[in-house]
Amino acid sequence: MTESSKGTLYVVATPIGNLEDLSPRAAGVLAGVAVIAAEDTRHTARLLKHLSIERPLLSLHEHNEAGRVGQLSARLEGGEDVALVSDAGTPLISDPGFVLVRALRESGHRIVPVPGPCALVAALSAAGLPTDRFVFNGFLPAKRGARRNSLEALSERAETLVFYESPHRIRDSLEDIAAVLGERRVVLARELTKTFETFLDGSAEQLLERMAQDPDQARGEFVMMVAGAPPRDADAASLDGQVILQALLAEGIGVKQAAAVVSRLLGGRKKAWYELALSLKADG
Structure with a gap:
């Protein structure tokens, strides 16, 4: 043939x-x-x-x-x-x-x-986030630990981050975005092309507050878009982080908690800050 x-x-x-x-x-x-x-x-x-x-x-x-x-x-x-x-x-x-x-x-x-x-393209076209480069990650893992690890791995990416999310996990994902990525801009595209199509815009914590006030905003299928990591002076960020870690450790804050605080304030991988905190603690 x-x-x-x-x-x-x-x-x-x-x-x-x-x-x-x-x-x-x-x-x-x-x-x-x-x-x-x-x-x-x-x-x-x-x-x-x-x-x-x-x-x-x-x-x-x-x-x-x-x-x-x-x-x-x-x-x-x-x-x-x-x-x-x-x-x-x-x-x-x-x-x-x-x-x-x-x-x-x-x-x-x-x-x-x-x-x-295509839901991700439709959402990006109306989100008002940079679209010259973006990273599509499908659905985040269902379990919190794995989900936070995935977000940690993406925390230094400068591109817009795009995910799909279901209504029964949208709040959990927003909580983890707030914990791992901090105050970045998040845009949720909900029920695209349908009667109740909605775009929600703000930090993850602000969007959680919006859903608490109006539970209908947590219904439907979501495209979840998160602003990429802001550019930083690596040396300055490292120095600032070291100073903050030293202050937290001096106040008796645990190594893990101190690393989480610095990661949220300055960005970067929590694991890297954790290793620096361990080193600082060992040096007294």
Whole structure:
């Protein structure tokens, strides 16, 4: 079989809320393929019904993705076109599809993106934070210790930090951002393109206060954006931190607590301040 007679895998972006955001090209692709591989077939069936499209659906999610590779590869080899969609937005962006796309590309199959909605891009475009460079980190870990470690590892990055977050963990994540990253500007994009789309702007502590006053602001799906680390004179920061650590230790503050205070005041990795505090304490 020649390359031109094989099928194509179309990676199709679908709406993140407002169904009118689906492009005419995406609708045409979905109507024309032999099968649609969907993260949740029930969710995609509702979209197809809205579009008056009837196409066979095949589930493809994180638990069965590897097992679907051979099946979909065979269909492409047979000349059938296939569409890959997630529940919302652009597939593979914190959604299944990477295993499939990599395997099919390595096998020489044609992969064509059909661009469209993407929550992180939509959020950044209206957040008012720098977008020339940003770091997308998907979802933060569910457990507090791992979440704080992840934030610590990102604490010195100068780029805008972008995360996805769920409503049942948004308060916990904001508390950890306040503890690890301090008073940086945070922008929350909530329920993008939907009826109650909202952008909340302020420090993590201010946003927590807003949610305490209005619990509705903690509902929905979030894109969480945090300003990058401000530029600092490394030598001056080190000297200031050493002076503060010495003062805290002299007052009987523990090494761990002293390091946490300096990290919050001056930025930088808490581990580095902890090691400096240990050294200062050892020197008396």
